[in-house]
Amino acid sequence: MCNIDGKKDVHIPVLKNEAIKYLNIKKGGYYLDGTIGCAGHTISMLEKVKGDIFVLGVDRDKEVLDIARKNIEQKGYLSKVMLFHSRFSKVFDIIDSLKWPKLDGVLLDLGVSSYQVDTPNRGFSFHLPGPLDMRMDTDDEKSCFDIVNFAPYEELRDIIKEYGQDPMAGRIAKKIVERRRQGSIKTTQELASIVLEAYPLKWRRTAKRHPATRTFQALRIAVNRELDELKEFLSRVLDILKPGARIVIISFHSLEDRIVKHFFKMEQKDCICPPSQMVCTCNHVQRLKILTKKPVVPSDDEIELNKRARSAKLRAAEVL
């Protein structure tokens, strides 16, 4: 849930019960919520053990962090949560400075919150008029405006193709480049109509979703370097976890899910040398046990209640 200044926005935590189950919350434990958002998951974690845990909650969005603080305060748990404005890839220094023991669990609930999407001036949604922004952290230098107006054709095409998996990526990038010669593309609605125009009529008629959906998702991933963030975090996360700790990650994009799946698989193996190599030289040792052979997905009932849950996939693993 998100709620600020009487404005009732709704962010329903996705796969909440499943996340709590796989986190296996232990009384007196130390946890990281790397994407605290509106604190829906964090509050559920606290409620599970009547507040008897400590949570480090980080978010790269200052506005959202304020909402988290208010929501946690309302529930009476503020003394149990340390809130930091940070990217989760940079959380390691914070943990060092807190002198906390190794953690009992981490949660990442990736992507954006409903609050961000539904706030027009953040520019995440093509349904709402707003500036081309999409920065989760408004202190970041590069916004969607910069990419759309200044990236070369090839870069635009590759972003839309790779992160949006849009078969029309080339046509969309070409249209953007043509249009910006007449002046800057400034708003979400201008960009949405350019994408629509790039789609052949037949595709427009048969498309299940608005043609701009994928382009907007792709640009958001590029603006916030979301995949790099995840890779950087995973490359260090095992250093902050104690044996028996749980890692739970909810992703909303196949590329993110693939990164998590690959990381879990690698860390479940001893040797990770190429199969063609006869003698092991990697000295790698297994550090994780996968708890979810297949990703956990929301039930039909959850999707019915919360359409935004439909692409969610949860993976969990335990540290050995």
Ligand SMILES: C[S@@+](CC[C@H](N)C(=O)[O-])C[C@H]1O[C@@H](n2cnc3c(N)ncnc32)[C@H](O)[C@@H]1O
């Ligand atoms: C889906 S929402 C989380 C919702 C939250 N679990 C809840 O129940 O309210 C994702 C949040 O993660 C934040 N976020 C995304 N990438 C981040 C990163 N690399 N570092 C820190 N926060 C990030 C976004 O700003 C957003 O607030």
